[in-house]
Amino acid sequence: MNEPVLTVEDLHVWFELERGGELHAVQGVSFELRPGERFGLVGESGCGKTTTILALMGLLPSSASVAGRVLLDGEDVLARGEQSVSPHRWTDIAMVFQGAMNAFNPVKRIGDQIAEPMKLHGLAEGRSTRQRVGELLERVGIPAARASSYPHEFSGGMRQRAALAMALACKPRVLLADEPTTALDVMVQAQILQLLAELADDFGLSLVLVTHDLPIVAQVCERAAVMYAGEIVETGSTDSLYHDPKHPYTRLLFSATPDLYGEEDVVSIPGTPPRLDRELVGCPFAPRCDRVFEPCASIAPPLRPTGAGHAAACHLNDPVMRVAS
Amino acid sequence: MRGADYFLKRTLFALVTVFVAITLNFIIFRATPGDAVTGLRCQFCTVEFKEQLRAELGLDQSKWEQYWIYLKSLAQGDMGRSFVTREPVVDEVLEPLLNTLPMLALGTAFAIVFGIIAGVVAAWRRGTFLDWGNLSFSLLFYSLPTQWLGLMLLIVFAGTLPAAGISDPFLEFTDPSWWETFVDRLEHMILPAATIGIVLFGEYALIVRSSLLEALSEDYVLTARAKGLRNLAIVWKHAFRASLLPVATLIALSAGYLVAGAILVEAVFSYPGIGLVTYDAVAERDYPVLQGAFLILTLSVVIANYAADLLYFKLDPRIAE
Amino acid sequence: MSTIASGPGAAGAPGDPGDLPQARRRRGGVVWSIVRSRPQAAIAGNILLVTILVAIFAPFLAPYGPREKVGPPFAPPSAEFPLGLDDGGIDILSLIIYGSRVSLVVGFAAAAVAMLIGGAVGIISGYFGGKTDITLMRITDYFLVIPDVPLMIVIAAIWGRSLTNIIIIIGVIYWTGTARIIRAQVKSVRERVYIRRAQALGASDSRIIFRHVLPQVAPLLVANTVLTVAVAIFAETALAFLGLGDPSLVSWGRMIENAFVSNAISVDAWWAIAPPGIAVAVVILACTLLGTAIEDALNPRLRVGHLSVRRFRLRPVPKDAA
Numbered sequence: 001m002n003e004p005v006l007t008v009e010d011l012h013v014w015f016e017l018e019r020g021g022e023l024h025a026v027q028g029v030s031f032e033l034r035p036g037e038r039f040g041l042v043g044e045s046g047c048g049k050t051t052t053i054l055a056l057m058g059l060l061p062s063s064a065s066v067a068g069r070v071l072l073d074g075e076d077v078l079a080r081g082e083q084s085v086s087p088h089r090w091t092d093i094a095m096v097f098q099g100a101m102n103a104f105n106p107v108k109r110i111g112d113q114i115a116e117p118m119k120l121h122g123l124a125e126g127r128s129t130r131q132r133v134g135e136l137l138e139r140v141g142i143p144a145a146r147a148s149s150y151p152h153e154f155s156g157g158m159r160q161r162a163a164l165a166m167a168l169a170c171k172p173r174v175l176l177a178d179e180p181t182t183a184l185d186v187m188v189q190a191q192i193l194q195l196l197a198e199l200a201d202d203f204g205l206s207l208v209l210v211t212h213d214l215p216i217v218a219q220v221c222e223r224a225a226v227m228y229a230g231e232i233v234e235t236g237s238t239d240s241l242y243h244d245p246k247h248p249y250t251r252l253l254f255s256a257t258p259d260l261y262g263e264e265d266v267v268s269i270p271g272t273p274p275r276l277d278r279e280l281v282g283c284p285f286a287p288r289c290d291r292v293f294e295p296c297a298s299i300a301p302p303l304r305p306t307g308a309g310h311a312a313a314c315h316l317n318d319p320v321m322r323v324a325s
Numbered sequence: 326m327r328g329a330d331y332f333l334k335r336t337l338f339a340l341v342t343v344f345v346a347i348t349l350n351f352i353i354f355r356a357t358p359g360d361a362v363t364g365l366r367c368q369f370c371t372v373e374f375k376e377q378l379r380a381e382l383g384l385d386q387s388k389w390e391q392y393w394i395y396l397k398s399l400a401q402g403d404m405g406r407s408f409v410t411r412e413p414v415v416d417e418v419l420e421p422l423l424n425t426l427p428m429l430a431l432g433t434a435f436a437i438v439f440g441i442i443a444g445v446v447a448a449w450r451r452g453t454f455l456d457w458g459n460l461s462f463s464l465l466f467y468s469l470p471t472q473w474l475g476l477m478l479l480i481v482f483a484g485t486l487p488a489a490g491i492s493d494p495f496l497e498f499t500d501p502s503w504w505e506t507f508v509d510r511l512e513h514m515i516l517p518a519a520t521i522g523i524v525l526f527g528e529y530a531l532i533v534r535s536s537l538l539e540a541l542s543e544d545y546v547l548t549a550r551a552k553g554l555r556n557l558a559i560v561w562k563h564a565f566r567a568s569l570l571p572v573a574t575l576i577a578l579s580a581g582y583l584v585a586g587a588i589l590v591e592a593v594f595s596y597p598g599i600g601l602v603t604y605d606a607v608a609e610r611d612y613p614v615l616q617g618a619f620l621i622l623t624l625s626v627v628i629a630n631y632a633a634d635l636l637y638f639k640l641d642p643r644i645a646e
Numbered sequence: 647m648s649t650i651a652s653g654p655g656a657a658g659a660p661g662d663p664g665d666l667p668q669a670r671r672r673r674g675g676v677v678w679s680i681v682r683s684r685p686q687a688a689i690a691g692n693i694l695l696v697t698i699l700v701a702i703f704a705p706f707l708a709p710y711g712p713r714e715k716v717g718p719p720f721a722p723p724s725a726e727f728p729l730g731l732d733d734g735g736i737d738i739l740s741l742i743i744y745g746s747r748v749s750l751v752v753g754f755a756a757a758a759v760a761m762l763i764g765g766a767v768g769i770i771s772g773y774f775g776g777k778t779d780i781t782l783m784r785i786t787d788y789f790l791v792i793p794d795v796p797l798m799i800v801i802a803a804i805w806g807r808s809l810t811n812i813i814i815i816i817g818v819i820y821w822t823g824t825a826r827i828i829r830a831q832v833k834s835v836r837e838r839v840y841i842r843r844a845q846a847l848g849a850s851d852s853r854i855i856f857r858h859v860l861p862q863v864a865p866l867l868v869a870n871t872v873l874t875v876a877v878a879i880f881a882e883t884a885l886a887f888l889g890l891g892d893p894s895l896v897s898w899g900r901m902i903e904n905a906f907v908s909n910a911i912s913v914d915a916w917w918a919i920a921p922p923g924i925a926v927a928v929v930i931l932a933c934t935l936l937g938t939a940i941e942d943a944l945n946p947r948l949r950v951g952h953l954s955v956r957r958f959r960l961r962p963v964p965k966d967a968a
Contacts (some may be wrong), residue, residue: 010963062959082957089553097551102544105641106561117552150642210822303537338787343789353801468930470883473902473923480916489910566949577849585795585884592887593906603796607803607888615800630791 003073005206006056006093006174007034011068013051013060023277026052027230028068030303033174036209037062038200040217040224040238042253046273047209048134048230050098055059057093058085063199065281072174090117094172096163098179103163111137114166121170136165139202157188161195168203175200178210193220214254218242226250229274229284236310246312248289280322283315295321328638339631347621350616351395377410386519404611404620414617418602422621424491425591425598427582428514428521433576435522436529441572443526444533447519449560450540459530467527469584475593487513489595517590524586525579529572536571540564569642577633580626656737667948676865680943685787689937693932708740712896716781729915732901733908741919748897749879749926752813753933757965759817761871764824769863771825772832783829789822795884802890809892816881824870828863835862851952871939875932883926898922 026048033039041049054060056070058078068077070093072084077085093111097103098255099307104113114133124132128297134144141162160180167175177196181189197220200207201292209221217224218238225235226249234247245251272287274280283289295315303313315321343537398404401426446575447459479488484531487493491513498507541564591600606615672763700707708715715735716727723730729738784861801815835841836859844854885891886899887906901922910918 012961012963014961057551058958059547062957064958065961066958067963081960086553089551091553095551096547097544103548105543105545105567107641108563114548115434116554120553145831152643229491270353342788347791349792349797350668350800353804364758391874441713464931464934466928468927468934470880470899470902470923470926470930472883472887472906473926476902476906477923478912480914480919483911519856521763554770581791581793581795584793588795589884589887604888605797607890610802610803615803615846619796623792625792627791 002034004032004071005035005073006208007071008032008052008070009069009071010151011052012054012066013048014065014177016063016065021277024279025230025276026055027276029225029227029230029232031225031232031235033206033208035173036204037223037254038197038201038209038221039208040221041208041227042212042214042217042224043227044212044273046278047227049227050178052227053178053208056176057089057095058082059095084165087272089122090172091121091165091170093174093176093238094167094176095172095176096160096167096180097184104159106151109148109150110154110162114147114162114169116282117166118168123170124313127264132169134167136168137162139168139199140165141191156184157192157242160184160192162190164192164199168199168205171203172212173204173206174208176204176208176210179212180209181211181213181216188217188218196220224255229311230276230279231284233314234310234312236307236312240307240310244310246306246310246317247285248291248316249285252290283313291316293322321325326348331638335631335634342627343624346620346627347399347525348392350620351392353460354612354616355391369424387565395574404617407482408611408615409609414518414613417614418617418621421597422599422625424596425587425600426600428518428598432518432586433525433579433583435518436525436579437572437576439522440526440642441533445537445560445565447530447534448537448541453472456534459534463527463530465527465615466523467531469524471520471524472593473580474523475490475590478516478520479593482516488629491597511520517577517594517596520590520593523576525582527580529575532575536565537567540568543567565642570637571642573633573636577630578588579595580629584622584626656691667966677721677868677940678788679938680865680940684943686935686941687943690932690935690939693928694936697929697932700743700749701750704743704747704817708737708743711739712736712741714740719913720910720913720918721870722915723917726779728859729921730915732904732918738901738917741896741959742898743900745896745901745922746894746925748809748892749882749929750807750900751957752816752897753875753879755813756816756820756881757874759814760820760824760874761867763817764870765828765863765867767821767825768828769832769855769859770830773836773851773859776897779829782825786822786825789819790826794819797883798885799888799890802885807890807892809895810912810967811890812882812890814884816878816885816898819881820874820877822873824867827870828867831863832859833865835859862924869937869940869944871937872933873941876933876937878928879930881934897927902926 011026013030014023014273015023015025017023026091029052029139031039038287041052042067043049051060055064055066055078058081060066066081068078070078072088077088077200104110111130111133111187112238113127114136115124130147133147135145137144142158142161142165145156146154151162154162159306163241164180172216180196181192184192193216196209199205203303207220211217221238223236224238224241224242225232227233228249234250236246239251242254248300249269269288272283274287280300281293282299283292284295284299286292289296293315299315301313301321301323303311303316304317305311306317340504348523402415404418406413407417410417443459443463447456450456491510492506493509493513496509501509519540543564546559546564549563554562587600588595588596588603591598591599592604596603602614603618603622605611606618659918661962681691713736716737717731717735718733719731719733721727721731727737727739729742730739733743765951767782767786771779772781776920777948796800798815798819802812805811805815841854841858844858882897883902886897887903889903889907891900891903893896899922903920905922908918
């Protein structure tokens with residue numbers, strides 16, 4: 001069975017701005033998630049990746065408007081807004097937030113907070129709840145006895161693990177991880193990533209990993225999409241993104257990683273991403289692109305396949321455009 | 326035992342504060358040019374009487390000796406004698422305190438209940454008219470001078486509610502039941518309590534609102550929502566408890582205001598509590614009573630703060646770490 | 647960890663003016679720009695301005711003198727005397743206008759005293775830290791707990807009722823709150839890069855305090871002082887009500903006291919009581935609004951509310967998909 005477990009079709013998100021006007025934060029994002037797949041969503045801060053996954057669970061504030069479809073096993077969970085998306089929260093899709101340190105209520109015990117969704121969705125009762133919480137904690141590498149601790153008594157890494165345990169409490173099928181390792185030091189990062197991969201395998205999860213940190217995408221994910229200015233500009237296997245990028249942004253992105261041996265110069269991309277409170281004309285990356293040419297400023301390139309399982313939104317891949325310029 | 330350290334520190338702090346207040350009391354009284362007795366003007370204040378007073382108060386001795394005598398007598402519960410009635414200050418001051426406490430408790434209860442309701446509603450319906458209206462009223466009530474509000478309430482309710490005192494002096498003669506006495510007392514307590522409650526409620530509503538809003542913007546609220554909890558459940562189980570912390574602090578801080586408020590409303594309503602005693606003592610320049618009242622009032626505030634410290638400790642597990 | 651580097655010229659942390667020349671000029675106008683941009687602050691500021699003008703031009707605005715008997719005691723409001731007369735037959739409207747002088751003078755002067763003492767203690771404590779800090783804060787803590795009004799009453803009852811005394815007493819009681827707040831701010835300012843730079847360059851402490859720390863702390867100090875004015879005016883009315891105000895001067899607090907003592911209630915003379923209380927409430931309200939508006943602007947809290955009765959909305963997909 002290779003039906004995608006999650007399909008995102010043409011997702012748009014707008015935010016009302018206090019001073020009037022709108023911010024078009026997510027502009028027509030589409031991707032598929034197959035069962036057991038580990039999918040990365042990459043881009044710099046502000047490109048809309050966090051907003052995208054928040055939208056998948058309907059966790060947007062009241063200043064947001066959403067368009068598009070999110071299909072979970074064929075059913076559009078956004079069809080009736082909050083009403084249709086809330087039944088799936090945590091039981092089908094769960095999330096580990098950016099800065100999971102703060103995902104816990106400081107005045108309640110960790111164990112109680114992990115048990116909370118279980119009790120809420122009727123998945124455990126009484127003594128068996130405590131047992132299950134203990135098992136989850138052990139699985140993420142925390143002694144079960146620590147369930148009675150308060151969040152501030154855990155280190156950052158431990159809290160992150162506890163957040164993972166909490167996310168798995170209702171045995172979801174999809175796990176969304178938003179920058180799970182930011183603000184952790186390097187050694188702890190590696191452990192958490194490994195844990196994440198193990199859990200995905202053990203629990204049969206499909207994983208969407210959102211990050212701006214490229215090496216971890218390469219480490220954990222099989223496929224990835226690169227986002228820029230609210231759009232997906234390239235998608236494909238992490239291997240092909242690394243070695244054969246078809247979009248200048250992806251290429252510059254991956255070469256911006258400082259070489260460990262210091263043999264190559266660090267490349268940075270001049271300029272800043274475009275403002276999203278006005279409509280853009282042409283390719284959003286054109287002002288910063290090193291391979292920009294005639295059609296780029298006026299015609300927005302669509303996401304076109306460039307090979308098996310690989311697609312990019314760039315005129316450079318379109319022979320028609322290159323001839324016409 | 327967790328928090329033994331914290332407990333000890335707060336106890337020590339409370340004790341030192343009381344000591345500072347006692348010393349302050351002493352210094353203010355004895356540090357004036359000349360002494361407090363010289364400036365006294367009253368019908369029986371002849372020169373001989375003043376000399377007698379001076380001897381009695383030990384003003385002819387050195388400051389340090391006076392201080393020591395002062396501390397010793399305090400330790401024995403002796404706060405001197407009233408200039409006016411010549412009764413021991415302790416008697417003059419402690420009994421009225423028992424009248425003031427229930428009145429203040431009623432007022433505070435009123436403020437807490439309505440403050441929490443208004444604050445929660447305002448935070449819940451943030452940005453709407455309900456929020457804005459609540460904000461305006463809260464600020465308005467908070468800005469009214471307490472004594473003035475008392476006077477206005479007195480005018481408005483002059484016919485319906487008793488205007489003075491703590492009880493109907495004639496009630497005794499009708500052999501009242503327990504209930505009738507209770508209602509009578511309550512009737513006399515309501516206006517002064519309401520005055521204090523109204524001024525206090527505004528401040529409580531503002532704090533509850535801002536602390537609840539703060540709690541609602543925390544990440545763990547988003548997590549709770551992601552877990553599938555309904556709005557009401559999130560507010561009740563998560564945000565509310567976290568937002569109670571500043572409220573506990575606020576109750577302690579209010580103790581300072583309550584004391585001022587008590588003095589003012591008891592003067593307006595002639596309510597025989599420690600506030601009225603203070604008011605009369607000022608009018609008659611009855612310094613021993615004034616000092617005694619000041620000490621008792623300060624002690625009450627210190628105790629209230631101490632209780633709030635302990636409450637805070639219980640509510641927030643992060644304290645004392 | 648690799649991240650995408652943005653272009654050159656990335657500015658320092660937002661809100662940190664550093665020591666750029668244009669920033670310094672802008673800093674001087676921080677309070678002013680806040681007041682201009684927020685309607686509630688502007689309205690409150692205007693109310694205060696009007697009150698101050700009324701106080702300054704009182705003799706020209708008041709129809710009668712503050713001691714001038716112009717009719718029978720407790721005459722009700724009429725066309726001739728819009729606010730009626732008090733127990734001495736004096737025009738209440740004129741009393742309100744003249745009373746603004748003392749009330750405002752006490753309010754502002756006492757707040758100034760509190761600001762000077764509290765600001766100095768806060769800056770010294772926050773800047774030098776260590777033993778000085780601990781000692782000063784201990785003392786501040788004790789005074790914060792001791793109830794303000796009873797202490798003022800005791801001091802005023804013993805030391806006398808002149809205007810100066812009242813101002814000093816109120817100022818000395820209320821410096822503690824300011825000290826704590828300023829200290830916290832100074833502590834955070836002290837850690838900023840340009841302070842360390844100045845220290846490394848050998849600048850003296852007083853120079854650093856006056857040229858770098860003070861300007862950073864000034865807006866908060868202003869906000870706090872405005873709020874203290876509100877408290878000081880309330881304190882004056884409380885002291886006056888207990889008969890501890892300056893007997894030779896008219897203030898709103900004294901008007902309330904006078905009405906009480908002369909039994910205005912028994913003759914239902916609400917006009918002797920209502921106006922001064924309303925005047926006080928308006929000024930306190932204006933100060934509170936202004937002070938909190940400035941404070942709020944200085945601590946921007948751009949927090950999103952995660953909960954709302956309203957939800958995110960749905961829209962149809964735009965036709966011109968990119």
